[in-house]
Amino acid sequence: MLDLLHSVPLLAQEAAPMTTSFLRLYVFVLAGFIGFQIITKVPALLHTPLMSATNAISGIALVGALVAAGAQHSYYSTLLGFIAVTAATINVVGGFMITDRMLKMFKRYER
Amino acid sequence: MPSLPLFDNLLATPLLAQHTADAHGAVNEGLRQFLIEGSYLAASVLFILGLRGLTAPDKARRGMQLAAAGMLVAVIGTLIDARILDYKWILLGLLLGSGIGAAISIWMPMTAIPQRTAISHAFGALAATLVGISHFDFLTRILGTEVGHVEMAALGFEVMFGSLTITGSLMAFGKLQELLPGAPITYPFQNETNIGLFAVTALMFLYLVLAPTAWGGHTTVFYLMVLAGLAVGVLIVIPIGGADMPVVISLMNSYAGLAASAMGFALGNNLLIIAGALDGASGFILSILMSRAMNRSFANVLFGAFGTPVETAGKASSAGMTVKSVSVEDAAAQLAYASEVIVVPGYGMAVAQAQHQVRELAELIERRGGEVKFAIHPVAGRMPGHMNVLLAEANVPYDKMLEMDEINDQFPRADVALVIGANDVVNPAARNDRSSPIFGMPILNADQARSIIVLKRSMNPGFAGIENELFYDPKTALLFGDAKSSLTKLVAEVKSL
Numbered sequence: 001m002l003d004l005l006h007s008v009p010l011l012a013q014e015a016a017p018m019t020t021s022f023l024r025l026y027v028f029v030l031a032g033f034i035g036f037q038i039i040t041k042v043p044a045l046l047h048t049p050l051m052s053a054t055n056a057i058s059g060i061a062l063v064g065a066l067v068a069a070g071a072q073h074s075y076y077s078t079l080l081g082f083i084a085v086t087a088a089t090i091n092v093v094g095g096f097m098i099t100d101r102m103l104k105m106f107k108r109y110e111r
Numbered sequence: 112m113p114s115l116p117l118f119d120n121l122l123a124t125p126l127l128a129q130h131t132a133d134a135h136g137a138v139n140e141g142l143r144q145f146l147i148e149g150s151y152l153a154a155s156v157l158f159i160l161g162l163r164g165l166t167a168p169d170k171a172r173r174g175m176q177l178a179a180a181g182m183l184v185a186v187i188g189t190l191i192d193a194r195i196l197d198y199k200w201i202l203l204g205l206l207l208g209s210g211i212g213a214a215i216s217i218w219m220p221m222t223a224i225p226q227r228t229a230i231s232h233a234f235g236a237l238a239a240t241l242v243g244i245s246h247f248d249f250l251t252r253i254l255g256t257e258v259g260h261v262e263m264a265a266l267g268f269e270v271m272f273g274s275l276t277i278t279g280s281l282m283a284f285g286k287l288q289e290l291l292p293g294a295p296i297t298y299p300f301q302n303e304t305n306i307g308l309f310a311v312t313a314l315m316f317l318y319l320v321l322a323p324t325a326w327g328g329h330t331t332v333f334y335l336m337v338l339a340g341l342a343v344g345v346l347i348v349i350p351i352g353g354a355d356m357p358v359v360i361s362l363m364n365s366y367a368g369l370a371a372s373a374m375g376f377a378l379g380n381n382l383l384i385i386a387g388a389l390d391g392a393s394g395f396i397l398s399i400l401m402s403r404a405m406n407r408s409f410a411n412v413l414f415g416a417f418g419t420p421v422e423t424a425g426k427a428s429s430a431g432m433t434v435k436s437v438s439v440e441d442a443a444a445q446l447a448y449a450s451e452v453i454v455v456p457g458y459g460m461a462v463a464q465a466q467h468q469v470r471e472l473a474e475l476i477e478r479r480g481g482e483v484k485f486a487i488h489p490v491a492g493r494m495p496g497h498m499n500v501l502l503a504e505a506n507v508p509y510d511k512m513l514e515m516d517e518i519n520d521q522f523p524r525a526d527v528a529l530v531i532g533a534n535d536v537v538n539p540a541a542r543n544d545r546s547s548p549i550f551g552m553p554i555l556n557a558d559q560a561r562s563i564i565v566l567k568r569s570m571n572p573g574f575a576g577i578e579n580e581l582f583y584d585p586k587t588a589l590l591f592g593d594a595k596s597s598l599t600k601l602v603a604e605v606k607s608l
Contacts, residue, residue, distance in 0.1 A: 020379070021376075024381070024384055027381050027384050027388075028375075028376075028385075028387075028388050029388075031385040031388035031389060032388040032389075032391065032392050034159060034389070035388055035389040035390075035391070035392030035393060036392045036396065038162050038163050038165075038389075039162070039392055039393045039396045039397075040396060041166040043166070043168075043514070044400075044487065044489055044496060044499070045487075045499045045509055045512060045514070046171060046496060046499070047397060047495035047496030047499070048224060048228075048495060048496035048497060048500045049165065049171065049175075049496070049500070050165050050393060050397075051228055051361070051397065051494065052224075052228055052231070053161070053162065053165060053175055053178065054162070054368065054389065054393040054394065055228060055231050055232060055235060056179075057158055057161075057162075057178060057182070057389060057390055058235045058364075058368045058370075058386065058390040059182070059238070060154075060182070060371055060382065060386040061235060061238040061242060061370070061371050061383070062182075062186060062189075062238065063186070063189045063380065063382065063383060064238075064246075064378055064380070064383065065241070065242050066186070066189045066190065066192075066195065066201055067378075068241075068242050068246070069200045069201045069204060070197050070198060070201045071194045072197050073245075073248075073249045073253050074248070074249075074252075074253060076245070076248060077245040077248055077249055078200055080242070080244055080245040080248075081204075081241070081245055082200040082201075082203065082204050083204075083237070084204075084237070084239075084241040084242050084245070085200070085201055085205060086208040087208065087234040087237045087241075088234070089204060089212060090208045090215070090231070090234050091208075091212070091231055091234045091235045091238070092182055092212070093209045093212030093213055093216075094213065094215050094216045094227075094231060095212070095231060096179040096182070097212065097213060098215075098216035098224075098227065099175050100175055101216060101217075102221075102224075102500055102503070103171045103172045103175060104172065105221075105500070105503040105504050105506075106168045106499075106509045107503070107506070107509065108508055108510055109508035109511055110508070
């Protein structure tokens, strides 16, 4: 599809960013559908671990924070980045550890 | 290593151009970009597999280990990014965050899970907001470029969702930790104030996205919008009561995810978009499930407290009805000789931290030949699945905890329904009193058991302020006192029988 756009230079210049934005929208919508399909199958039993797990995963903001903290754009952005890295890491490390601690407790009935 | 036209086209960052001065640099940069994107793709797959693990309790731990591995891969991938010039602050932040995160998760008692989850949403949202601010600052102040409409919209959503989640989650934390009153906080013109603030925030967003740079003031408007978002977070959560916290926590979960997704749009990062979408979907589904379990719409939970003081329900007149209280000895005998007991735990069990005593009592009954099951209402407690985690902590096997739909048919066969600190979720008014505020809410059929024992601190009505006919049912006996001490006495008594 991109090749096609490049063959029309005028169009390509205008359309490329738009195509990219749309590709991202596709990714978002499709990931949302996958999320919906999986999450509806999670039993109520595990809803608390589910929430702390997705919370840990949303600590993925760390990826953006790392660049902000290390890019040396300005003191201001380094400071913001540093705080963001700390906050996101608390989320990630704490989230995965507490989820594991919870899941360890769920045991089947044995006799 | 050939250069990768596909990646260059789709993912090239402006900064890449600086490094393509010589052919050697181009190849290196191509490889670097390939590794980073590869790590993100791997992380996305691992996150999805990890969440899929949660569909079965025995696969869940393994799944979460996959997800954690995905996070590690993504972080390592990011660390080789050419834009990172200095690792000092990154390392310090990673160490500090890991220390705090680990400390919280090791020493925090399981009963504090709802609070921890709430505050953790605030941390995630804080990170997203600060990255958004720093990104905006870089584009406008450092580079001095014009920010495109799409990019600005993404940044705007990122800081709006982020900032309102920060304060919203902090308010939820305050309510759960009882630093703030659990009851709704209301004041005159609350609805009007909030709608006004929403409108102002939306206008600022539109200005940022649509107004040409020449009009000026973008930086001021941007920071004002962050402040407005923070204010919205406070104002939408304070009028929501403690019993509705399961919906609020789920909603904040969803918003934190959407903020991460918006960050993905702003930075052109698919991993952020995917992880955020998964999180957003999860929180959204949970909030719908919670609202449905209370037979209320989203809007009703969010705006229900406005202007409608908690009404005393239609059949509130308890005058003339009498409750029957029971002694520990009688209750113990009833439980000890029962062949089928269904325990209905509620928030009161969590408050009294009585889950261990419940398990002990259940084991004693089972040793005497009876069968004990646990009936879990979706909104029992303060967050989705709250009761399950507490009972699991006390070593109750998970196959003994049954969801409402699975167990409701079994109540008529139960000799005893033991209600521990639950109220609205067993209130028959939800089924047969049209004037009751909880009419239509699905409930556990505890009233259909042959007999009912209710452990209750006092005769105060439940959170919704609604009288519960179940307590006046001739089959019902009330055992007054703190759940934990009542259960301890019951355990001792059953042992001596």
